[in-house]
Structure formats: C-alpha cells, structure tokens
Amino acid sequence: MIPLSGTQTELPVDRGPGKMRPSRISVGARVGLTVVLVLAALPMLDVPIPILLPGQLSSSGSLLILSIGLVFAGVAISFDVVFGYTGLLSAGHALVFALGIYATNLLMHAGLGYFSAAALAIVLSGLVNTALGAIALRVKAVAFTMVTLAFGEAFYILLLVDPVGIFGGEEGLPVAFKQIPDLLASARDVRWLYWLSLAFAVVAYLLAWMATRSRCGQVWQAIRENEDRVESLGLLSYSYKLVAYAFGGVIAAAGGAVYLLVARGANPSSASVHFSLALIVVVVLGGRGRIWGAAIGGLVYGILTLRLPELSTSGVLDGLPGWASRTVSEPLFVLGFLFILIVLFFPDGIVGLVDRTNSWLRTMRPQNMNENARILPSDEPIGVDEIRKKH
Numbered sequence: 599m600i601p602l603s604g605t606q607t608e609l610p611v612d613r614g615p616g617k618m619r620p621s622r623i624s625v626g627a628r629v630g631l632t633v634v635l636v637l638a639a640l641p642m643l644d645v646p647i648p649i650l651l652p653g654q655l656s657s658s659g660s661l662l663i664l665s666i667g668l669v670f671a672g673v674a675i676s677f678d679v680v681f682g683y684t685g686l687l688s689a690g691h692a693l694v695f696a697l698g699i700y701a702t703n704l705l706m707h708a709g710l711g712y713f714s715a716a717a718l719a720i721v722l723s724g725l726v727n728t729a730l731g732a733i734a735l736r737v738k739a740v741a742f743t744m745v746t747l748a749f750g751e752a753f754y755i756l757l758l759v760d761p762v763g764i765f766g767g768e769e770g771l772p773v774a775f776k777q778i779p780d781l782l783a784s785a786r787d788v789r790w791l792y793w794l795s796l797a798f799a800v801v802a803y804l805l806a807w808m809a810t811r812s813r814c815g816q817v818w819q820a821i822r823e824n825e826d827r828v829e830s831l832g833l834l835s836y837s838y839k840l841v842a843y844a845f846g847g848v849i850a851a852a853g854g855a856v857y858l859l860v861a862r863g864a865n866p867s868s869a870s871v872h873f874s875l876a877l878i879v880v881v882v883l884g885g886r887g888r889i890w891g892a893a894i895g896g897l898v899y900g901i902l903t904l905r906l907p908e909l910s911t912s913g914v915l916d917g918l919p920g921w922a923s924r925t926v927s928e929p930l931f932v933l934g935f936l937f938i939l940i941v942l943f944f945p946d947g948i949v950g951l952v953d954r955t956n957s958w959l960r961t962m963r964p965q966n967m968n969e970n971a972r973i974l975p976s977d978e979p980i981g982v983d984e985i986r987k988k989h
Contacts, residue, residue, distance in 0.1 A: 634800055637668075638796060641661055643656060651905075658785070658787075658788045661788045661789065663900070663905065664901075665791055665795040666900045666904060669795050669799070669853050669900065670880070670900035671893040671896035672801075673853040674881055674899070675802045675893055676691075676845075676848075676850040676853065677877045678886070678891075679806050679849075682881055682892065683810050683818045683887055684819075684838075685821060685823075688734075688746040688843070688874070689743050689871065689874050690734075690751075690874055691850060691877055692868065692869050692871070693727070693754075693874075694724075694726075694727040694847040694850045694851050695850045695869075696754075696868040696869030697722075697723035697726060697727065697851055698853065698854025699855070699858045699861075700771065700854075701715075701722055701854075702716050702855040706777040709777075715777065720848060723851035724848040728847065751871060754866060758866050765864075773859065803890070803893060805845075807889055809845060810889065814838060814841060817835075817838045818842050819887075822887075876899060879899075880896050882940065882947060883898070883933070885947030885948055891947050895948065902929045906926065
C-alpha cells in the first residue's frame with residue numbers, strides 16, 4: 599500500500615487558512631456572465647444613446663441595429679476560429695454565411711417552418727462548405743486564399759445571374775413571413791428577435807471557447823504557428839484544418855439563418871467578397887486569436903455599417919466639408935482607417951490595447967505585500983502533505 603504522506607493528490611481547494619473549498623468561478627466567467635445579463639436587459643431600458651443609436655435602447659430601430667451587430671459578432675467568432683486560431687486566411691467565408699441565409703429562406707418558401715428550415719439549412723450549408731473546404735485545403739498559403747476567393751465569387755455571381763430563377767437576382771429573395779413565428783415576425787416588438795440574436799452570439803462564443811481549448815484547438819494553434827512541426831509529430835494537419843473550416847462554417851451558417859429574420863430577406867451582397875474582406879478586417883481589429891476580441895469587432899462593424907450612412911443625412915456631420923462627411927459615412931473607409939491605425943500602433947487589436955492597459959494599471963498599484971503572505975495561483979495543485987502542514 600502506498601503511504602498517504604508520499605502522495606501528491608491534486609485538490610482544487612481554497613488556500614486560505616482553515617479553508618478547503620472548491621475553486622470559484624474565474625473572473626473572466628463572471629465578467630462574461632455580467633455582460634450577457636446586461637445585454638439581455640437592454641430592451642427594458644428607455645435610455646437614449648445619441649449618435650451611436652437612433653433612439654432609446656428599447657426602441658425597435660435601436661434593437662434591430664444591435665441585433666445585426668450581435669449576428670456579425672457571432673459570424674466574426676466563426677471566422678476567428680478559421681483565421682485567428684488555425685491560420686487559414688479564407689477569402690470566401692461569406693459564402694457559407696450566404697448559404698445559411700438563402701437555404702433557410704428557400705426551405706421556408708417550400709413550406710417548412712422557420713426553425714425546421716433553419717436546422718436543415720445549417721446542416722446542408724455545413725456539408726457544402728466542408729466539401730468545398732476539402733478541395734481548397736489541398737493547397738496552402740496564398741493558393742488556399744485564392745481558391746476560397748474563387749468559390750465565393752462564383753457563388754456571388756450565381757446569385758446575381760440566378761439562372762434557375764429561385765434566388766431573386768439582384769433584388770434578392772424576400773423572407774417567407776407566413777413561416778415565421780408570431781413573436782419573431784412583429785415589426786413593432788423586436789425584443790424576441792434581439793434575444794434570438796443575442797442567444798446566437800452567446801452560443802457561438804461558448805462553442806468556440808470550448809473548441810479552441812480542447813485538444814483539437816491546441817493542434818489548431820500549433821498549425822498556425824508551425825504546420826511542418828505538427829506534421830513531424832505524426833499529426834495529419836489536413837484533417838485538423840478541415841475540422842476547423844467545417845466548424846467555423848456551421849456557426850456562420852447559423853448566423854445566416856438568424857440574419858435572414860433581422861434583414862427580412864436574402865440579398866446577394868451577403869455573399870460578396872467585400873463582406874469576406876470585412877471579416878478579415880474585423881477580426882484583426884478586435885484581436886486575432888481572441889474570441890471576445892472578434893466578437894467586439896463584429897459588433898462594432900454591424901453598428902457602423904448601419905449608422906454611418908444615416909449620420910451623413912441626419913445633420914450630425916454638417917460641420918464637416920462635403921467631401922469629408924461623404925467619406926466618413928462610408929463604413930469600409932472607417933474600418934480601413936481603423937485597420938491601419940491598429941496594425942501600426944496596436945498589432946494585437948483591441949484585445950492587445952486592453953491587455954496593455956491592464957499591465958500598466960498593475961504597475962501603478964502600490965506593493966503592500968506582507969512578507970509572510972504567500973500567494974499561490976488558483977489553478978496550482980496542492981498536495982496532501984501541504985494540507986497537513988496547514989492543519
């Protein structure tokens with residue numbers, strides 16, 4: 599029998615004197631839960647936010663803008679898994695997003711209810727995206743980017759030309775309102791639509807968080823840093839990259855199914871290369887390889903896309919010259935300008951800026967530590983011998 603004194607059993611306990619408690623919820627989890635609860639309560643607040651939103655938080659216009667921002671936040675998270683964590687610079691991520699939109703809408707026009715159509719559309723879109731990824735991943739680096747760009751442009755042209763007459767051409771395809779539940783179809787009360795968008799963003803974040811912290815997620819990050827080293831260890835990088843590509847595509851397709859309700863229809867612009875390039879800018883702006891950074895970038899992109907054109911006609915930019923107000927009202931110009939600033943001064947994006955600020959604040963705190971105090975990391979294992987010494 600092994601003596602108890604010689605074992606080092608790992609117990610996640612609180613190291614305070616006379617305490618043996620399970621480890622508490624991390625600060626990040628508590629902050630995330632607080633943010634979700636605050637976002638969920640926004641439809642109940644009659645608080646105006648000038649310039650950023652057209653009216654009070656509880657108004658339909660403001661909630662629709664926030665809903666689109668939340669959908670783009672989830673889509674940005676899906677692209678961060680592909681680009682930020684795995685290092686796959688796909689220029690066709692908008693393709694699977696548009697597939698989710700059009701497939702859901704077509705299935706609803708065929709007679710399916712919204713949730714049934716959305717579930718089936720996500721599966722079909724994921725399968726198509728996985729098949730295209732299996733082809734594109736046969737090449738690497740710039741060649742991979744060009745192949746995904748070609749796939750995306752081909753699908754965009756297919757939607758515009760509409761040879762089979764089911765996509766609506768340049769005008770797009772209106773949503774089948776008869777198949778939408780009453781709670782989500784109302785134009786006056788869009789709270790449920792907002793909560794649906796919030797639920798999608800939260801689920802996308804949680805799925806990406808679990809995936810990137812799994813064994814597969816660790817391999818993704820290793821592939822991003824040095825794919826040759828991963829293959830030298832006997833791991834088939836192609837399979838792991840395909841899983842990342844398929845995983846990100848499924849989340850993006852789900853975002854398309856939600857976006858269909860928010861936008862009230864399907865439009866070819868959702869499959870354009872401009873949106874794929876905007877996703878790259880959004881992820882870099884928020885912080886590549888950091889899920890919550892991509893979510894912030896997507897939310898900002900969604901709000902700017904809708905608000906900047908309206909600001910040019912609202913009188914807020916009247917003090918600027920005509921050429922300046924027209925330029926500022928273009929979302930892509932603003933995002934491109936922010937992208938240049940971030941790359942030059944904050945290469946790690948908004949996340950890096952927050953990390954630098956936290957580091958600076960830590961250096962400014964007074965060092966009033968008791969010389970007899972001992973601080974151990976909360977995740978460091980503690981042995982049975984150490985517990986006996988304390989008691």
